[in-house]
Amino acid sequence: MAIRQMRIIGDEILTKECKPVKEMTPRIRQLIDDMFDTMYEENGAGLAAPQVGVLKQIVVMDVGDGNQYVLINPNIIEQSGSQTGAEGCLSVPGKSGIVTRPNHVVVCALNEDMEPIELEGEELLARCICHECDHLHGQLYVDLAEGDLTDNGDELEE
Numbered sequence: 001m002a003i004r005q006m007r008i009i010g011d012e013i014l015t016k017e018c019k020p021v022k023e024m025t026p027r028i029r030q031l032i033d034d035m036f037d038t039m040y041e042e043n044g045a046g047l048a049a050p051q052v053g054v055l056k057q058i059v060v061m062d063v064g065d066g067n068q069y070v071l072i073n074p075n076i077i078e079q080s081g082s083q084t085g086a087e088g089c090l091s092v093p094g095k096s097g098i099v100t101r102p103n104h105v106v107v108c109a110l111n112e113d114m115e116p117i118e119l120e121g122e123e124l125l126a127r128c129i130c131h132e133c134d135h136l137h138g139q140l141y142v143d144l145a146e147g148d149l150t151d152n153g154d155e156l157e158e
Contacts, residue, residue, distance in 0.1 A: 004052035048135030071109035078106035096152035097145030
């Protein structure tokens with residue numbers, strides 16, 4: 001396991017579409033482990049593969065609910081409600097912005113064993129799912145922020 005280098009806003013890789021994962025390999029398993037290590041080292045709630053320079057559709061999340069989530073090739077199939085709040089990003093260090101996201105989402109994906117899963121999330125988990133899935137399509141939360149970004153103190157960074 002290793003800490004990977006974070007890609008920061010301005011890095012072209014963060015604007016690119018990620019490719020689906022076709023099979024689980026030792027290299028992909030190592031990437032997932034490294035992504036968790038990197039996310040925890042940076043005090044994040046979620047991390048997408050392009051944030052560590054890999055254009056693969058892989059997301060890891062831990063929103064403090066006792067679960068570690070791995071989403072491979074995720075696809076949000078349902079969303080409802082809305083929530084507006086401060087959002088940060090490990091690829092936009094020291095900043096936060098107000099973003100409106102769905103309050104409830106359902107995502108279909110593969111888990112780390114390449115088995116189909118469906119994950120339902122509300123509130124913070126829903127926000128994190130949307131935020132990380134956006135990364136897989138080259139979008140940062142700053143594109144959705146309402147108004148200017150602000151310097152954050154101890155905001156949760158995803």
